[in-house]
Amino acid sequence: MLSSDKAAKWILSAPLLLFYVLMVLFPAGYAVYLSVHDISLGRTTSDFNGLANYWKILRDGNFWHSIGFTLKYTVIVTAAELVLGCLLALLFDRAFPGKRVLLSAVLLPIMVAPSLMGVMYRLLLNEHNGVATYVFSKLGLEINLFDPDVVVPLLIVLDVIQWVPFTFLIMYSGLQSVDKGLAEAAAVDGASYARTMLQIILPVITPIIFIAAFLRGIDAFRTFDVIYVLTNGGPGNVSKTASIFIYEMAFKSGNIGTAAASSVIIALFLLALIPFFIRRLGNA
Amino acid sequence: MGRSFLTRGLLFSLALFLVLAGCAQSGGKGNGGSENGGAEPSGERSKVSMVYWPGPESDAMQKVIDAYNAGQGKTDGVEVEMVLLSRDGTYEREAAMMSSNSDEVDMYFTASYIIGQHAPYLDSLNGKVKFDNYLPSSVDSLTVGGETLAVPMDVSNHFLFYRKDLIDQLLSDAAWQAKYKEISQRVLGRELAPKDPAEWNWDDFVAAAAFFSKEYNADSPTKYGTALQLKNLIFNVMIWDDVLYSNGGGWLDNQGAPQFTSDAAKKAMDIYRTIYEGKMTSPNASVAEYPETQAALQSGGAAFAIQWGAAYNELNDPERSPDVAGKIAVAPIPGDHKTHVHSLGVGLNKYAKNKEGALKWMNYLTTAEAMNIYAQNGGIPPIAEVLNANADKNAVLPLIAEHVDKYGYSVPIMAETQQILIVLAEKLSAAWVGQADTESALAEAQEQISNLLKK
Numbered sequence: 001m002l003s004s005d006k007a008a009k010w011i012l013s014a015p016l017l018l019f020y021v022l023m024v025l026f027p028a029g030y031a032v033y034l035s036v037h038d039i040s041l042g043r044t045t046s047d048f049n050g051l052a053n054y055w056k057i058l059r060d061g062n063f064w065h066s067i068g069f070t071l072k073y074t075v076i077v078t079a080a081e082l083v084l085g086c087l088l089a090l091l092f093d094r095a096f097p098g099k100r101v102l103l104s105a106v107l108l109p110i111m112v113a114p115s116l117m118g119v120m121y122r123l124l125l126n127e128h129n130g131v132a133t134y135v136f137s138k139l140g141l142e143i144n145l146f147d148p149d150v151v152v153p154l155l156i157v158l159d160v161i162q163w164v165p166f167t168f169l170i171m172y173s174g175l176q177s178v179d180k181g182l183a184e185a186a187a188v189d190g191a192s193y194a195r196t197m198l199q200i201i202l203p204v205i206t207p208i209i210f211i212a213a214f215l216r217g218i219d220a221f222r223t224f225d226v227i228y229v230l231t232n233g234g235p236g237n238v239s240k241t242a243s244i245f246i247y248e249m250a251f252k253s254g255n256i257g258t259a260a261a262s263s264v265i266i267a268l269f270l271l272a273l274i275p276f277f278i279r280r281l282g283n284a
Numbered sequence: 285m286g287r288s289f290l291t292r293g294l295l296f297s298l299a300l301f302l303v304l305a306g307c308a309q310s311g312g313k314g315n316g317g318s319e320n321g322g323a324e325p326s327g328e329r330s331k332v333s334m335v336y337w338p339g340p341e342s343d344a345m346q347k348v349i350d351a352y353n354a355g356q357g358k359t360d361g362v363e364v365e366m367v368l369l370s371r372d373g374t375y376e377r378e379a380a381m382m383s384s385n386s387d388e389v390d391m392y393f394t395a396s397y398i399i400g401q402h403a404p405y406l407d408s409l410n411g412k413v414k415f416d417n418y419l420p421s422s423v424d425s426l427t428v429g430g431e432t433l434a435v436p437m438d439v440s441n442h443f444l445f446y447r448k449d450l451i452d453q454l455l456s457d458a459a460w461q462a463k464y465k466e467i468s469q470r471v472l473g474r475e476l477a478p479k480d481p482a483e484w485n486w487d488d489f490v491a492a493a494a495f496f497s498k499e500y501n502a503d504s505p506t507k508y509g510t511a512l513q514l515k516n517l518i519f520n521v522m523i524w525d526d527v528l529y530s531n532g533g534g535w536l537d538n539q540g541a542p543q544f545t546s547d548a549a550k551k552a553m554d555i556y557r558t559i560y561e562g563k564m565t566s567p568n569a570s571v572a573e574y575p576e577t578q579a580a581l582q583s584g585g586a587a588f589a590i591q592w593g594a595a596y597n598e599l600n601d602p603e604r605s606p607d608v609a610g611k612i613a614v615a616p617i618p619g620d621h622k623t624h625v626h627s628l629g630v631g632l633n634k635y636a637k638n639k640e641g642a643l644k645w646m647n648y649l650t651t652a653e654a655m656n657i658y659a660q661n662g663g664i665p666p667i668a669e670v671l672n673a674n675a676d677k678n679a680v681l682p683l684i685a686e687h688v689d690k691y692g693y694s695v696p697i698m699a700e701t702q703q704i705l706i707v708l709a710e711k712l713s714a715a716w717v718g719q720a721d722t723e724s725a726l727a728e729a730q731e732q733i734s735n736l737l738k739k
Binding site for chain 2: 248
C-alpha cells in the first residue's frame, strides 16, 4: 500500500498527467496511426500502407526545401533574438528614470497574438495606405519591403521585433538572480564592464541563455502565423516553413496520412535535440 | 497531517477534473466556439444545422433563416440553425468533421474549388432539389461526376475594374494619345491607339499598364498602371486563369490531359512577367491579393486591375473610397473576355441526422423569395432574375448576371481541383515575380499535375 506521501504525489499530479495523456500522448499516438495509413479527405476509407507515406515525404523535394528554409530561419532569428535580448537585459539591469514604463513598452510585442501581428504588419507596410510606408516616403525613402529579394529578410526582422522581448524577459530575470557581489568584486580588481560581463556574468547565466535558446528555437521552428498571413510561403515556396508545408498537405491537399508522416519525422528530429540541451543544462 | 493533506489533495483533484470536464462539455455544445445563428429550437419542429461562412455571407443568410423560421419553416416543421466556424478555418474544421463521418451538422458549406474533396461526404441533390432558375455555370461549378452536390448561394467572378475618368481623358486628349502610342511602341514594338476597355485585347492591357505607370510616363496620374495579385494563393491562380482562358487556353485538353505548357499558358505567363518586371505594377504585388488590390485602386495608386466582383460596392462608396468613388467602371476581361466563375454553396451531409428537414430547407433556399432576401442583405445569388431585380442595392449585380452568363467558365471540378490550384500557385507565383524561369515553372506544374491526375 502506498504511503500517504506517495499517494499524495500521484493524486496531485493526476490532473497534469491526465492533461498530458489527452493532449500530448493520445494526439501523438493518433498521428503515428494516421501516418501509416493511406488516408485523405477525398476518400472515405483508409488502408494501412506501412511506411509508404514516410517514403513519399522523404523523397519530396518540397519537404526538404521547407525543412532547409525553416532551419536557416530558426538559426538566424534565434541567434539575433538571443544577442539582442541579452543586450537589452544588460541595458535594463540598472536603475534609470522611466525604467518601469519602458519595460512595459518593451514587452508589448509579445502580448500580441502572432497571427494578429501578421495582419498588423500587412496593414502597416501596405504600399498604398500603410502608415509605415507613409512615414518612409516623408523621409524620402522609397522602400519596397515586399520585394521578392527582400521579403525573407523582412520576415526575419519582423520575427525579431516580436520575440526579442521574450528572450529579454528570460535573461533579465536571470540577471536579477546573479549575486551583485561578483560584479562588485570584479570592479574592485579593476576589470572593465565588458570584461566583467563576458567573463563573469554571462558564464553564470549560461543555463538561462540555453533555456532561452531552446524555447525560442523550438518556437521559431514551428513558425506559421506571420509568414502565412504575409506571404503564404511565397513567392513560390521561398518562405515556406515546415509548419505551412504540413498545413497545406493536410488541409489544402487533403493528404492526412502524408501530413501526419511529415509531422512525425519533424517531431523525431526535434526530439533528438533535447538530450543535447538537457546535457548542456546539466553541465552548466 | 498526512491524511488531511491526502484528503485535501483528493478534493482538489476532483474539483479540477470537474471544472475541466465542464469546460469540455460547454465547448462541445458550442461546436468548438461557434455561434448558433437562430433561436433555440422548439420541441415541435425538427432542427437543421447548417455550417456557413462568417462574414457578409452569414449576415445575409441569417435574414433568410429568420424569414424561413418565422414563415415556411412552420409549415415544413423545420427550424434552421446556422453554425459559424472561423472564416479562415472553415474548411479545415469541416475537414476534421467530414473525415470522422460526423453527424454533428446536417449541411456543410462548400465551394467549387473544394467540392471535389467534399464529394464523398455529400449526398447528391439530383432529383431532390430544382435548379431551373440558376445560372448554368454556377450549378456546373458544384457538380461532380454528373451529381450536383450543393445549392449555389453566392457566385464569384472577375471584372476589369478601371478609372473611367482617366480612360475618358485618354480617349479624348491628343497629347495623351500621342504619348500612349510612343509608349506602346517602346513596350510592345508597335504603335497602338487607345481603346475603350470593353474592346481591349491583352496588348492593350499591357500598353495601358505602361502608359499609366510612372516608370514609363512621368506625367502619369497614377503610380502604377495596374495592380496584379501575385501572392502564392489559389485565389490568385483563379485570376491568372482569366488570362489563360482569355488567350484561348485552359486546364485540360479534350482528352482530359493537362495543357499548362501550351502557347496560351506561355502567353499568359509572359503578360504577367512583362508587367511585373516592367514595373507597371508594384514590386509588392508578390504578396498582394484582394485587399492590396483594393488599396491600390482606392488610393489612386493604380489605374485599373482585374478584381473580384465583390469589390465594386466598396470602390464606389464615397465613405470607404472617397478618392475614387463614382469614377470606377467595369469591363469584361480583355481578349476572349473569359471570366472565372466559382460558387459558394451548401451541401447535404451524407451522415446528417435530419436529411428530410435539410432538403425542405434547401428547396426553400432555391426560391426567388429566399434569394431576394439574400441579395437584399449583401449576398450575390446566381439567379439572373434576382440579380437584375436588386440593382438598387448593388449596381454590379446585373453586370454579374450578364458576365457570368456570357463569359463565365468553370475550371474542371474534380477531387484534385484544389490540389491543382495549390500546385499552380506555388509553381507559377515564383515565375510571375521573376524568382523562377517561366518555361521551367510551367513544365514542373505540368508534370506534377499530370502525376496527380494519374493516381
